[in-house]
Amino acid sequence: MSRVSRWLLILLLAVPPAARAQGGTPLGPEFRINTYTTSTQILPAVATDASGNFVVVWNSYGQDGSFAGVFGQRFGGSVPLGPEFRVNSYTPAYQNQASVAADSAGNFVVVWRSGPAYPFPGDVFGQRYASDGTPLGPEFRINTFVTGDQSSPDAAVDTSGNFVVVWDSFDGSYTGISGQRFAFSGAPLGPEFRVNTYTTGYQSVPFVAADSVGNFVVVWSGPRGPAGPGDVFGQRYASNGTPLGPEFRVNTYTTNDQRFPAVAADPAGNFVVVWGGEGQGDSQGVFGQRYASDGTPDGPEFRINTYTMLVQHGPAVGADPAGDFVVTWYGYGQDGSYSGIFGQRFGRIVPVELMHFSVE
Numbered sequence: 001m002s003r004v005s006r007w008l009l010i011l012l013l014a015v016p017p018a019a020r021a022q023g024g025t026p027l028g029p030e031f032r033i034n035t036y037t038t039s040t041q042i043l044p045a046v047a048t049d050a051s052g053n054f055v056v057v058w059n060s061y062g063q064d065g066s067f068a069g070v071f072g073q074r075f076g077g078s079v080p081l082g083p084e085f086r087v088n089s090y091t092p093a094y095q096n097q098a099s100v101a102a103d104s105a106g107n108f109v110v111v112w113r114s115g116p117a118y119p120f121p122g123d124v125f126g127q128r129y130a131s132d133g134t135p136l137g138p139e140f141r142i143n144t145f146v147t148g149d150q151s152s153p154d155a156a157v158d159t160s161g162n163f164v165v166v167w168d169s170f171d172g173s174y175t176g177i178s179g180q181r182f183a184f185s186g187a188p189l190g191p192e193f194r195v196n197t198y199t200t201g202y203q204s205v206p207f208v209a210a211d212s213v214g215n216f217v218v219v220w221s222g223p224r225g226p227a228g229p230g231d232v233f234g235q236r237y238a239s240n241g242t243p244l245g246p247e248f249r250v251n252t253y254t255t256n257d258q259r260f261p262a263v264a265a266d267p268a269g270n271f272v273v274v275w276g277g278e279g280q281g282d283s284q285g286v287f288g289q290r291y292a293s294d295g296t297p298d299g300p301e302f303r304i305n306t307y308t309m310l311v312q313h314g315p316a317v318g319a320d321p322a323g324d325f326v327v328t329w330y331g332y333g334q335d336g337s338y339s340g341i342f343g344q345r346f347g348r349i350v351p352v353e354l355m356h357f358s359v360e
Contacts, residue, residue, distance in 0.1 A: 013232040016119075029119040030079050034071070036063050036085040044192040045099045047157075048125055049106035049131070050321075051079070057087060057098045057110050066349045070098040070112045074133050080195040089125050089139045090114060094122070100206050101155040106131030107184075109151040111165050112143060121146075124153045124167045128186050147171055150178070154207045158214035159267070160184060160240070166195060166218050175202040177220050181241050195235050197247040198222060203233070207262045209319075211269035212291070214239030214326060219250065220271050221259040229254075232275045236295050242360050255279050257289070264319040269293030274304060274315040274327050282308035286315045286329045304344050312342070323348045 021100035035043045039062040048054040057072040063086070063167040064071075070088050074081040088095040092293035094114045108129050115122020124143045143150045148170040157163040161184030169178040183189055195219045196203040200222035210216040219234045236244040251258040256278035265271040274288040286305045290298040305312040311331040319325040328343040 002151065029304075031078045033073055034058065034060070035073070036042050036060060036061065036071070041097070043098070047100040047102035047108055049177050050104040051106070053081070053106055053131075055100055055108050055129075057100045057104065059096045059098060064095070064265050066093060066095075067117075068093045068096045069092045069129065070095050070110065070294075070329075072100070072110065082133050085133065088112065088114065088124075088125070089127075093117075095275055097152055099154045101157040101276065103161040103184075104136045104159045105138075105161070107157075107161050107180075109155055109163050110154045111167075112149045113153065113167075115149075118149060118151065121149045121170075122151060124150045124165065137186055140186065141285075143167065143169070144177065144180070144357075145169060145171075145178065156208040156210035156216055156265075158210050159212045161215070162189070162214050162239075164208055164210065164214075164216050164237075166208045167205050168206065171195075174199060175204050177206045178201050179208075179218065179219065190241050193241065196220065196222065196233070196305065197235075200225075205260060209265035210264045211265050212267035215244070215269050215293075217263055217271050218262045219261040221261065224254065229257045230259045232258050232273065234261075234263070234273065245295055248295070251277065251287070252289075253277060253280055253287070256350065259292065260314065262315055264317040264325055265324040266319050268323070270298070270323055272317060272319065272325050274317045276313040276315060276329075282310070282312070284311045284313050286312050288327065305329065305331070305342070306344075307331060307342075310335060332344045 029209040033056050041060045044056050046056045053076045055074045060067050060071045068261045073084045087110045095114050097113040100110045111126045114125045127139050127313050142165050149180050151168045153167040155165045164181045166179040168175050176238050179195050195297045202230045203222045206220040208218045217236045218231045223230050231249050235247050257338045258277045261275040268278045270293050277287045278284050288304050289301045304327050312331045315329040317327045326345045331342045332339050
């Protein structure tokens with residue numbers, strides 16, 4: 001799943017209720033995030049604190065003197081807080097697939113894959129930061145198991161600053177989902193653990209969301225059987241890392257592929273999962289399922305996109321403290337050109353309005 005549309009989530013969620021009724025009025029003009037403009041800057045991810053300040057991280061090619069590095073920029077509104085900064089200390093080969101998560105005070109952690117290009121093995125690394133952008137300790141390796149490739153990391157932080165990281169772990173025969181919990185200090189909380197119970201085939205591209213006290217849910221793409229189409233799966237955990245119930249399938253519609261999920265949670269632990277699904281009236285659409293904090297489905301699976309021609313895919317989702325959420329995705333042909341980025345905002349129950357962003 002592409003993570004490129006994640007930076008839109010903070011902009012959409014920041015629209016106040018008064019503006020929602022007026023069509024989602026933008027808060028100021030579009031602005032460029034990166035300062036360094038040589039070569040390619042791609043695949044941003046974003047995290048925000050309780051005050052609305054946010055940090056964006058992305059891949060930049062050639063900037064760190066090697067193939068690819070991870071860079072970041074902090075913002076208060078659209079105003080940069082300090083200069084653009086390099087996240088990774090180790091610069092040879094590729095540092096990419098970056099993700100970022102922040103606590104309510106603005107302390108944040110960046111995670112990424114470090115190593116040569118796939119299929120050569122790499123590892124997952126992290127760097128912690130204080131709310132003012134000061135690094136908290138050195139860069140550190142997340143994974144303990146180092147056989148095969150460790151990639152596609154994602155992180156979630158609770159209000160105390162404790163965090164959990166999940167990633168793809170390839171052992172040479174199949175890909176599974178691994179995780180590691182950390183205290184605010186960066187100390188590991190228990191050993192690395194496997195998330196998926198079903199181990200046949202490839203379990204891949206995990207996303208994680210946490211509530212205010214550190215309970216968390218992981219979602220990923222997995223095969224429906226030894227071969228054939230895939231489904232979206234999830235696993236809930238208590239803040240101490242204990243699984244809350246068994247692994248569960250998210251999607252109800254099981255014809256064709258249902259893959260590439262994302263997840264967001266509110267402070268109380270209610271959560272929503274979104275994914276790309278094939279064969280439900282369009283080539284590929286975006287669908288969602290809401291859950292109560294105890295893991296009970298809150299209503300049926302629902303379609304997110306209104307425009308159903310061609311392909312809608314690559315969803316990302318974010319939730320605000322009230323439980324309202326926004327979903328963004330890629331849509332082809334809808335804006336009169338090759339592709340655009342579209343969004344749909346939701347209240348706890350019903351859609352609020354449609355929003356559209358073009359990709360130049």
